[in-house]
Amino acid sequence: MVRKIIVYKSYFITFYKTQEEKVQEKMEFVLDMIRFERRVPKKFFKALENTDVIYEVRVITTFKSIRILGFFDKGNLVVLLNCFVKKSQKTPRKEIRLAEKLKREYQSEKNDTQ
Secondary structure: OOOEEEEOOHHHHHHHHOOHHHHHHHHHHHHHHHOOOOOOOOOOOOEOOOOOOOEHHHHHHHHEEEEEEEEEEEOOEEEEEEEEEEEOOOOOOHHHHHHHHHHHHHHHHHHOOO
16 A cells, blocks of 8 residues: 545545445545555646645546545545535635645644644
8 A cells, every 4th residue: 555545524424425336436446546556647636736735536437527635644644525526627616725624623633632
């Protein structure tokens, strides 16, 4: 395993559970690629510009384009935050702000326990 993936809060899990089985399988395929491949193609995983180093996991199915937002913690730990169906060319600012807020909460909670 190249990277470990964890989930912060319930946004991702709640979204995942509402998806049909085929979509869940596609999401798992892309997440496994992030876990096990040294070089993940940008079409599946890339840093978003003009953000607090938020990454976008891209899951593209026949009928929908899903985005999972997250960040790196301590090098090879990927923390998944929120998830949504992308309906336009640009990633919604509201979703990026939520991811940045969740990242700050995660880091604050982590600092409190150290």
